[in-house]
Each structure stands twice: as structure tokens, then as C-alpha cells.
Amino acid sequence: MTKKLIGNPRDAALEVLLEVSKNQAYSNLLVSRKIKEYKLEGPDRGLMTELAYGTLQHQTKLDFLLAPFLKGKIETWVRVLLRLSIYQLVFLDRIPEHAVVNEAVAISKKRGHKGISGLVNGVLRSFLREGPRSTETIADPLQRLAVETSHPEWLLKDWIDRYGFEKAREIAEQNNTAPPQTVRVNTVKVSREDAIATLEEEGFSVRKGIVEESLHVSGKPAASSQLFKTGLLTIQDESSMLPAHALQLKQGLSVLDMCAAPGGKTTHIAQLMGDTGNVIALDLHPHKVKLIRENAERLGLTTIEPLVGDARQAGEIVNGALFDRILIDAPCSGYGVIRRKPDMKYTKQPTDAARLAEIQSAILEEAYVLLKPGGTIVYSTCTIEPTENQQVVEAFLSQHPDMESIDLPVILEKLPHLSEGPGIQILPYADGDGFYLATLTKRAI
Numbered sequence: 535m536t537k538k539l540i541g542n543p544r545d546a547a548l549e550v551l552l553e554v555s556k557n558q559a560y561s562n563l564l565v566s567r568k569i570k571e572y573k574l575e576g577p578d579r580g581l582m583t584e585l586a587y588g589t590l591q592h593q594t595k596l597d598f599l600l601a602p603f604l605k606g607k608i609e610t611w612v613r614v615l616l617r618l619s620i621y622q623l624v625f626l627d628r629i630p631e632h633a634v635v636n637e638a639v640a641i642s643k644k645r646g647h648k649g650i651s652g653l654v655n656g657v658l659r660s661f662l663r664e665g666p667r668s669t670e671t672i673a674d675p676l677q678r679l680a681v682e683t684s685h686p687e688w689l690l691k692d693w694i695d696r697y698g699f700e701k702a703r704e705i706a707e708q709n710n711t712a713p714p715q716t717v718r719v720n721t722v723k724v725s726r727e728d729a730i731a732t733l734e735e736e737g738f739s740v741r742k743g744i745v746e747e748s749l750h751v752s753g754k755p756a757a758s759s760q761l762f763k764t765g766l767l768t769i770q771d772e773s774s775m776l777p778a779h780a781l782q783l784k785q786g787l788s789v790l791d792m793c794a795a796p797g798g799k800t801t802h803i804a805q806l807m808g809d810t811g812n813v814i815a816l817d818l819h820p821h822k823v824k825l826i827r828e829n830a831e832r833l834g835l836t837t838i839e840p841l842v843g844d845a846r847q848a849g850e851i852v853n854g855a856l857f858d859r860i861l862i863d864a865p866c867s868g869y870g871v872i873r874r875k876p877d878m879k880y881t882k883q884p885t886d887a888a889r890l891a892e893i894q895s896a897i898l899e900e901a902y903v904l905l906k907p908g909g910t911i912v913y914s915t916c917t918i919e920p921t922e923n924q925q926v927v928e929a930f931l932s933q934h935p936d937m938e939s940i941d942l943p944v945i946l947e948k949l950p951h952l953s954e955g956p957g958i959q960i961l962p963y964a965d966g967d968g969f970y971l972a973t974l975t976k977r978a979i
């Protein structure tokens with residue numbers, strides 16, 4: 535007998551959270567997988583997504599609230615079920631209290647035995663009787679912020695040292711909001727105005743973004759739009775649309791995208807060149823290179839050549855060819871996109887950034903060798919760690935006096951950003967992810 539309650543959004547959310555806790559996959563991939571496996575439709579999809587992300591986002595706070603009601607050890611799935619239930623009681627006001635308790639008891643009966651469903655019932659009823667305890671009882675401000683925002687203390691401390699306490703709190707709170715839904719219009723095939731008209735006819739609310747191909751859409755999942763299905767839209771955060779613009783592309787250029795999968799920026803590059811020139815799209819992982827090919831086909835872009843390989847040895851893969859433009863959208867710690875993958879708050883380690891910086895520097899060195907004189911490299915990450923951003927670029931510039939970090943195209947100036955050191959740092963904000971990019975040009979001979 536399966537223990538799964540097919541069609542039940544809470545049981546599906548519980549499965550997502552259990553697999554995340556075993557480090558089996560990122561939350562965003564698991565949510566899509568469980569929606570299919572549990573055959574969730576309509577509002578149940580939205581509820582399950584909200585429950586899984588919300589519980590993960592507030593995990594530390596939920597454990598703090600649960601602690602007074604738990605004595606002794608409990609199995610992981612019971613703890614996760616209790617977190618999921620307390621999340622609904624504290625953070626969602628549209629679900630009646632009795633429904634939360636009854637659903638949790640039903641799930642625990644199916645998955646465990648009578649003793650466990652009694653425990654779940656008892657804990658939730660005591661919680662409802664006594665109410666959530668205040669975080670004011672935590673004297674140390676850093677510890678309190680860590681509980682209130684469910685972030686690790688070491689990460690908050692870094693942000694406090696860099697930006698001050700209030701800004702660190704702002705970043706952490708932004709990470710606990712639902713991410714914006716932004717799409718890029720495939721302007722090779724449709725104008726932004728026509729795309730807006732069709733999306734509105736389909737029932738979406740649409741607002742223009744700052745980048746000229748970007749639209750902020752709400753009301754339902756963008757992937758359900760006919761425009762997406764027919765290759766006229768790509769789902770992409772607005773910050774991620776900046777690198778292709780920073781490359782200052784024109785028709786016919788040769789471009790190397792060194793860390794390209796799944797091809798979000800590669801296809802943007804091809805789009806901005808009107809599908810002319812050639813775009814080599816390299817990635818280390820064969821299964822991800824397949825996604826670049828699929829994306830290019832969906833959008834009807836023909837100038838993209840996906841290749842498998844290590845960017846640190848890109849020269850061997852492209853037989854020493856030189857390029858007008860090179861994009862390095864580097865593998866990074868991802869602290870600019872915590873709201874899309876909240877599980878990273880509980881899995882990342884303080885030493886990750888330094889390890890990644892070595893790989894990032896090696897890729898940048900290889901890009902230098904493959905760049906034509908007068909050419910441009912854009913180095914970008916979706917993190918807000920100076921170790922992986924400004925420090926990587928500063929070290930690179932000090933080794934290569936013929937390279938220069940240049941000013942931003944006007945479009946980028948319109949976005950809220952910091953510009954200490956080379957490049958710009960965008961912190962996560964309501965309309966876009968945290969992101970870093972530097973535009974580096976090589977002196978012409």
C-alpha cells in the first residue's frame with residue numbers, strides 16, 4: 535500500500551520537503567516533479583507550491599515556534615509535517631485552523647500509526663491554545679535576526695559587516711518573498727506590444743520591465759501561455775537579461791557563451807543579433823547541453839552551436855578560435871536567488887565562495903586567451919558575494935593591463951545597484967534577482 539495521498543497538495547508538499555531535507559534535489563525541480571507525480575491541478579498546484587516554499591523559507595522560525603511543544607526525538611517526517619502545519623497556522627490566514635489540524639492528522643495516520651497521529655494532533659492543539667512565542671526572548675540581535683528570517687548567522691554576519699544591520703535585514707526579508715515572474719519576448723518573432731496584447735487576452739496582468747524585451751506577468755504561470763508554448767516567450771528574470779545587453783551585440787559577431795546551460799542567456803544573445811553570426815554555447819554537463827539545444831529549437835534560433843566541455847579548457851574545444859564577445863555566466867554560490875531556492879539557506883557552507891572563486895578565475899583566464907583584441911567579456915553571477923564578484927574581477931584586471939572594466943550601458947543605470955569596485959552589484963529587489971556583472975574590454979592593437 536502506497537503511503538502517498540495522490541491528489542493531496544499537503545502530502546505532496548511534505549514529500550518535496552522530505553526530499554529537500556535528504557539533499558536529493560533543489561526545491562524548484564522537486565516542486566515541478568511532485569506536481570506531476572501527485573496529479574495536482576488548478577488551485578492545488580498553487581497551494582502545494584506555496585506550502586513547500588513557504589515552509590522552507592521560514593524553517594528556522596518554524597522550528598523555534600515548535601520547540602516548546604516537542605519533548606524527545608521525533609522522526610524527520612513528523613517534524614516536517616509539523617513545520618508545514620505551523621506554517622499554515624502562522625503565515626496563511628485563508629486556511630481554517632481545524633482544516634490544518636485535520637489534514638495533518640489524516641496524513642500522519644496514513645504514513646504512521648495511531649500514536650503518531652495523536653502526537654501531531656496534541657502538538658497542534660497545544661500550539662493553537664498557547665499561541666506562537668515571541669522572538670523578543672532572543673537577546674542577541676544576530677541570533678534573533680537569524681531566527682526571524684531563517685537565515686544562517688554566518689551569512690547574515692557577512693551582510694551586516696558589508697551593508698549594515700538594516701540592509702542585511704532587508705535582503706533577508708526580500709529572500710522570504712515570492713519571486714517575481716518575468717518573461718523575455720522573443721523579438722525575432724513578435725513585438726513586445728503584440729506580446730502584451732496576447733497575454734492580456736489570455737488573462738495575464740502585464741507590466742513592462744526596464745529591459746526592452748522584458749515583461750512582468752502575474753495571474754497564472756507564464757508557462758501556461760500559448761506564447762510560451764509557441765516559442766515567443768522565455769521565462770527569465772530581468773536581472774538575467776542584463777548580460778546580453780552589456781555585451782553590446784550587433785549582427786554577425788562571433789560569441790562564446792562559456793557556461794551556457796540551460797541557454798537562457800545564449801538564446802537572448804542570438805535574439806539580439808537577429809539570429810545572425812554564430813554563438814558557441816559550452817557547458818560542462820551533457821544533460822544540460824541538451825536543454826540548450828531544446829531551448830534554441832523552441833525559440834526557432836538557428837545560429838547556436840551547443841558543445842559539451844569544461845570552460846577552463848575551452849580553447850581546446852573550439853580549436854583555438856577567437857571571439858568578438860564572450861559571456862561567462864559563472865557557476866556561483868547563488869545568494870542572489872535564495873527566494874527561488876530557499877533550501878540553500880540550510881545547505882550552503884561559508885567556504886563555498888572561496889572554492890568557487892578559484893573556478894571562476896580559471897574560466898576568466900581562459901576567456902582572456904580566446905578574446906579578440908577590441909573584444910568584450912561580460913562576467914556575471916547570481917550571487918552577492920564580493921569573493922566571487924568584484925574580487926575575482928579585480929584580481930583578473932591586475933594581471934591584464936590591456937583589459938579594462940567599462941561603464942554601464944544606459945539601460946543598466948536604471949536598475950537599483952551598487953558600484954563599489956569593478957562592475958555592478960544588484961541586490962535582490964521586488965522586480966529582480968540579486969546579480970553581479972562586469973563588462974571588460976580588451977584594448978585593440
Ligand SMILES: C[S@@+](CC[C@H](N)C(=O)[O-])C[C@H]1O[C@@H](n2cnc3c(N)ncnc32)[C@H](O)[C@@H]1O
Pocket residue numbers: 774792793794795796797798799800816817818819822843844845846863864865866
Ligand atoms: C549560472 S549557470 C548558467 C546559466 C545560463 N547562462 C543561463 O542563462 O541559462 C552556470 C552553468 O555553468 C555550468 N558549469 C559549471 N562548471 C563549469 C565548467 N567548468 N565549464 C563549463 N560550464 C560549467 C553549470 O553546469 C551551469 O549550467
